Amino acid sequence: MPGRYGVPTDPDYQERLAEFEARIRRGEKIEPGDWMPEEYRRQLIRMISQHAHSEVVGMLPEGAWITRAPTLKRKMILVAKVQDEAGHGQYLYHAAETLGISREAMLEALLSGKAKYSSIFNYPTLTWADIGTIGWLVDGAAIKNQTMLAQCSYGPYSRAMVRICAEETFHHKQGKEMVLLYAQGTPKQRAMAQDAINRWWWPALMMLGPHDKDSPNTEVLVRWGIKTKTNDQVRQEFINEHAPEILAAGLSIPDPELRYDEKSGNWLHGPINWDEFWQVVSGNGPMNKERLEARRRAHAEGAWVREALEAYAAKQKKAAVAV
Amino acid sequence: MKPSVKDALIAKLTALGDDELILAHRNSEWVGHGPILEEDIALANIVQDELGHATLWYGLRKELDGSDPDQLAFFRDANEYRCCELVELPKGDWAFTMLRQYLFDLYEALWLEAAQHSAYKPLAEAAQKIIREERFHLQHTRAWVERLGLGTEESNRRLQQALNFQWGYAQQLFVPIPGEELLVAEGIVPELGPIRERWLELVTRHLQNADLKLPINPGYQPTSRAYHTEHLWSILAEMQSTARWEPEAKVW
Numbered sequence: 001m002p003g004r005y006g007v008p009t010d011p012d013y014q015e016r017l018a019e020f021e022a023r024i025r026r027g028e029k030i031e032p033g034d035w036m037p038e039e040y041r042r043q044l045i046r047m048i049s050q051h052a053h054s055e056v057v058g059m060l061p062e063g064a065w066i067t068r069a070p071t072l073k074r075k076m077i078l079v080a081k082v083q084d085e086a087g088h089g090q091y092l093y094h095a096a097e098t099l100g101i102s103r104e105a106m107l108e109a110l111l112s113g114k115a116k117y118s119s120i121f122n123y124p125t126l127t128w129a130d131i132g133t134i135g136w137l138v139d140g141a142a143i144k145n146q147t148m149l150a151q152c153s154y155g156p157y158s159r160a161m162v163r164i165c166a167e168e169t170f171h172h173k174q175g176k177e178m179v180l181l182y183a184q185g186t187p188k189q190r191a192m193a194q195d196a197i198n199r200w201w202w203p204a205l206m207m208l209g210p211h212d213k214d215s216p217n218t219e220v221l222v223r224w225g226i227k228t229k230t231n232d233q234v235r236q237e238f239i240n241e242h243a244p245e246i247l248a249a250g251l252s253i254p255d256p257e258l259r260y261d262e263k264s265g266n267w268l269h270g271p272i273n274w275d276e277f278w279q280v281v282s283g284n285g286p287m288n289k290e291r292l293e294a295r296r297r298a299h300a301e302g303a304w305v306r307e308a309l310e311a312y313a314a315k316q317k318k319a320a321v322a323v
Numbered sequence: 324m325k326p327s328v329k330d331a332l333i334a335k336l337t338a339l340g341d342d343e344l345i346l347a348h349r350n351s352e353w354v355g356h357g358p359i360l361e362e363d364i365a366l367a368n369i370v371q372d373e374l375g376h377a378t379l380w381y382g383l384r385k386e387l388d389g390s391d392p393d394q395l396a397f398f399r400d401a402n403e404y405r406c407c408e409l410v411e412l413p414k415g416d417w418a419f420t421m422l423r424q425y426l427f428d429l430y431e432a433l434w435l436e437a438a439q440h441s442a443y444k445p446l447a448e449a450a451q452k453i454i455r456e457e458r459f460h461l462q463h464t465r466a467w468v469e470r471l472g473l474g475t476e477e478s479n480r481r482l483q484q485a486l487n488f489q490w491g492y493a494q495q496l497f498v499p500i501p502g503e504e505l506l507v508a509e510g511i512v513p514e515l516g517p518i519r520e521r522w523l524e525l526v527t528r529h530l531q532n533a534d535l536k537l538p539i540n541p542g543y544q545p546t547s548r549a550y551h552t553e554h555l556w557s558i559l560a561e562m563q564s565t566a567r568w569e570p571e572a573k574v575w
Contacts, residue, residue, distance in 0.1 A: 059355035059363065066351040066370075070565040070575040071393045072344075072381075075351075076374045082354055083367035090360055128565045181574055188569045294356065302358025304481070305417045308474025315473060 005038040013037075024225040029155035032098040040224050043217065044154055045099050047226065049106045052092035053117035055085045056110075057291050061125040062134060070128060077174060078131060084167045091163070095156040111296050118142075119277060120207040122285030123199070129182055129189075133196035135175015137204040137242060143168045144238045145208060153225030176245070183249040197246060198254045205269065206277040208235040214274075236266055243267040328509055331502030332443070333387050334405065335512060337395070338500055338548055340380035341406035344396060346427060347373035348558055349414050358417050365463060369424070372456045379449050386445065397566035401555045405500070405548040409492040411555050418471050418481035419488070425464035426493045430522055432457045437513030446511065465529060472533025483535055491542040497522070498546050 006013050016035055023030065030036055063082045069075035093103045109115035120138050125131065143165060150161035182193040209231035212218055221227040244260075244267070246253055257270030279285065324332070351370045357363040381392035409427065414420050435457055438450035471478040497519035499507075506512045527537060566575070 056360065063351075063355035066354060067348055067561050068565045070397065070572070072374060072378050072396055074575055075347075076371055076378075079351060079354065079367050079370050079374070083364055083371070086355075086360055086363040086367065090364065093360075185574065186569055186571045189572055298356040298358070301356075302417065304475070304477050305358035305471075308471050308478030311478075312470040312474040 004033075004035045005041050006035060007038045021224070024153045028153075029158060030153050031155045037224075039220065040154075040226075041099050043221060043224075043226060044157065045096055045101050047221075048092055048096040048099075048157055048160075049101070049109070050116050050118070052089050052096060052106065053110045053115055054121065055089035055092060057117045057121045057295065059085050059089075060291055060294055061121055061123070061287070062131060064125060065128060065131050068128065069131075074131075074178075081135070081171050081174070084171070088160075088164050088167070091160050095160045098156045107299070111292070111299055113283065113292060116281065118207055119280045119285065120203050121291060122280050122287045123203050124287050126199070127192050127196060129179065129192040129196035130200070132175045132178030132182065132193070133200045135171045136179050137175075137197075137200050138207065139168050139172045139175060140242055141204045141207055141238050143172055144234045144241075148227065148229050148234060151225075151228050157226075179251075180249050183251050194251050197251050201254050202273065202276075203280075205235060205239070205272055206274075206280075208238060210274065210277070211272075239267045239269055240265075327502070328505050328511070329387060331500075331505045332511060333384055334500055334502060335506060336380045336384040336387075338405040338407075340377045340384070340392075340395070341404050342410050342427075343373045343377035343380065345404070345406045345555070345558060346410040346424075347377065348562055349410065349412070350420065350424070352414050353420065369460050369463070372453070372460065375456075376453055379453065383445050383449060393566070397563045398570075399559075401551055401559055402549070404551065404555060404559070406551070406555070407492070407495040407548060408545040408552045409489060409495060411552045411558060412489070412492065413554060415485065416481055418478065419485040421464055421467040421471065422482060422485040423489055424460070425468045426489065426526065427496070428457060428461040428464050429525060430493075430496045430518070432461050433518045433521055434513060434515075437518060440510075441512065442510035468529060469533045472530070472535050479534055482533070486530065486535055487538045487542075490538045491544040494541065495545045495548075498548075500548060 006016050010016075017037060020030070020036060020040075030040075059082050062078065062085075066075060066078050066082065069078050093106060096106060097103060106115065110117070120141075125134070146161050146165050146168060150158055150165055152158045152161070179193050179196070182189040184190075185193075209215055212230045212232045215231055218227065218230055222230070243253060243258060255270045257268075259268055260266075261268050280288070283289075347370045350366055350373070354363055354367050354370065357366060377396070378392055381390075381395050384390055384395070385392060409423060412419075412423070432454065435450045435454040439447055439454065441447040441450065468482065471482045473479070497515045499515055503512065503515075507514045530537065566572075
């Protein structure tokens with residue numbers, strides 16, 4: 001059942017909005033059938049579908065290494081991980097559908113380039129160590145964000161996040177284990193691990209979103225309990241956990257200004273290259289064109305399959321009626 | 324176990340493992356590129372099962388000769404592989420992949436059913452362990468053959484084209500490897516002849532129900548597993564690239 005959405009011109013909007021915000025303050029979950037401001041719905045569709053697209057596009061950089069994994073066990077783990085991502089995409093699309101948008105409409109927005117997905121997947125995976133590093137840093141950053149979103153005020157999104165976080169935590173552990181292993185491996189393995197950290201560190205910081213002052217959506221998202229922390233807070237949590245671990249592994253971090261601040265207990269980072277971030281977000285990252293093209297190709301090449309499925313289902317239905 | 328029987332069993336386990344590994348490789352090329360998201364999930368599942376089966380067969384070989392499964396997979400050359408040619412063929416379109424999977428799954432399910440009664444206990448136990456997975460695969464690919472065969476004109480045409488291409492290759496699944504008769508005589512592996520008969524009967528019925536025609540001229544039928552398609556070298560070049568990039572690595 002589609003929810004009921006309010007716009008500010010409705011006569012009872014203010015009254016309902018006050019009631020809605022009171023529910024959120026009491027920590028209640030908003031469910032699909034409940035009244036909600038149109039803007040709440042719009043923001044959630046934007047976030048959940050972006051998140052779903054990120055899972056689906058995120059299958060590409062890692063999936064490309066399934067055929068090159070160095071052992072049978074690693075190959076198996078990687079297939080399982082990429083499969084989990086497909087699963088996450090699937091139930092996030094379902095969560096978004098509860099807000100009255102179809103999967104086809106969301107896919108259309110992705111393929112036309114209208115919808116965004118995480119900037120991180122527009123970077124290439126150049127070596128096998130990237131697979132470990134993505135698990136450790138990229139999933140590590142994602143978990144910080146998702147743990148927060150598991151508390152969010154929209155029931156279906158919150159529940160999807162609880163499930164996704166459990167699996168992501170597993171991926172994070174596996175990724176970290178790999179990088180730590182290679183950091184202690186042969187010189188070639190060590191160099192490969194370091195190179196991967198060098199390339200993924202900054203994009204991982206960026207994927208948590210622009211600084212609070214440049215994040216136009218944050219204020220309303222926090223007020224409506226969709227986000228419970230700001231981008232900078234989440235980023236700080238991520239650095240505080242990962243920076244000391246990377247250094248303890250004997251690897252370096254490509255930020256000469258990175259230092260531990262006794263007073264705040266935080267690891268402080270140097271300036272982030274936001275020009276690069278906005279370039280990637282606006283479609284000019286190293287892999288934007290390839291990622292989107294891969295999705296478009298899969299969609300186009302699958303068109304006849306989906307048509308066949310529909311035709312088959314229609315024939316079955318007709319046959320059933322005839323009986 | 325007599326040395327000649329042991330050698331034959333090692334060769335058979337290698338062939339079984341190689342089939343699974345190379346088929347898993349081809350199927351894994353689809354992951355992230357499937358026609359619908361649900362099929363990315365399903366095929367990734369099949370790939371994991373196949374990798375699991377490969378690991379199991381190589382593991383049984385290890386019990387016999389101490390060989391390391393990862394060494395077998397990542398440091399053997401194309402001319403040492405013993406997979407059949409069917410599994411090496413490029414993934415093609417969705418009809419090609421689903422038909423190959425169906426033909427292979429049915430063969431494997433029938434073989435495993437019989438192998439559950441193997442006189443060699445580890446093999447019997449392995450077959451008992453994986454046959455349930457194989458029945459799931461078969462259910463899935465069987466349904467796809469029906470849907471594509473009876474779907475649209477185009478899907479039927481594509482599936483028919485795949486069938487014309489693969490039919491001869493599929494027959495290699497039933498060609499015994501050198502020394503296999505020793506294993507059959509000892510009751511270690513099932514005889515392929517009766518399995519082929521049953522396979523042919525089931526495949527023919529299902530394909531005809533799906534509005535497909537068995538090719539009159541089956542074309543090339545590979546026999547020896549010592550020789551391969553042009554593709555295997557490239558498959559291995561890709562599959563082994565990371566492992567061979569650092570052969571000194573103690574762990575991955």
